[in-house]
Amino acid sequence: MFTQCFSSTPRSARLARRLVAHRLDGWGHAYAGEVNEAAALITAELAANAARHGRTVPARDFRVGLSEAADGTVRIEVTDTRAERLPVVAGVVDPDAETGRGLLLVEAMACRWGVMPRPDGPGKTVWAELRVSGRSD
Template structure:
């Protein structure tokens, strides 16, 4: 079982893996100590990074490094009910992806050079080769440790900020935040609201229309929408 949590307070959507997803700057989840946890981690990481627009090369490097860190954590000798914590975060200014894997075990993992006939022991060698930098920290409370790695991903960009406006002010062409995602407004019409007053019905590029009270605050962006000056509004006659 994987328990997933997302930051920034966005309303999550359900992804094909059955986990709650959003587009935050970090995602955390916990893993049970079983073999299925490694492929599950790769699948979750793939879904998150794809949503962040990470390039294929960076995505593959992150999946490989994260798999090695999780595999090492699952091999630590601790009671079977102790879970492994995983955190994936993006630093938009530095173009970095940070991976953190926490376990309840003692000691610090070290890079070693296995012999030619050894089939294992190369996990941290791979992490060291893939990462911009990596390290080990004690967990808060002194129980266990967190092994982290930072990988370069210069193609990640910040999600544009939006602003809140009353629904009656929304116009076609704007992007509106609906159910944790941005949707393009195709049509706008008004009608009587069941509770009295005016209702606004927004036709969206995907999914059902959104029907809200005219005064309902909505988060919008103006991508691709001409300004008042460009539309010729408010210019001297």
């Protein structure tokens, strides 16, 4: 299990993506591999949402968790302090809109995803899971 707290900034969302990719590479999922690329993209989207929508006051942190289960599932969790702002997948996005596609990407890449109450305080955890078919050692 890997966990790290980040300040709620766009820079931190990029850093979260890089750290998850680095950790997965260390776990045997190569940077250019399908699992690593999908997990990095999902992390970037969920972390960007936490930094942008999940804070109650400026500089409130969000936390990223990464784990791999024995059954071949990689789980990404992003926890923030904003329980009342739940993620919603928009059915149709204006083609000219600059935002609104992140959760569509998460939904397309993850085998499952969802939201649960934050276990250790106010807020929520948005999670996504990927099935690992094989390692690229």
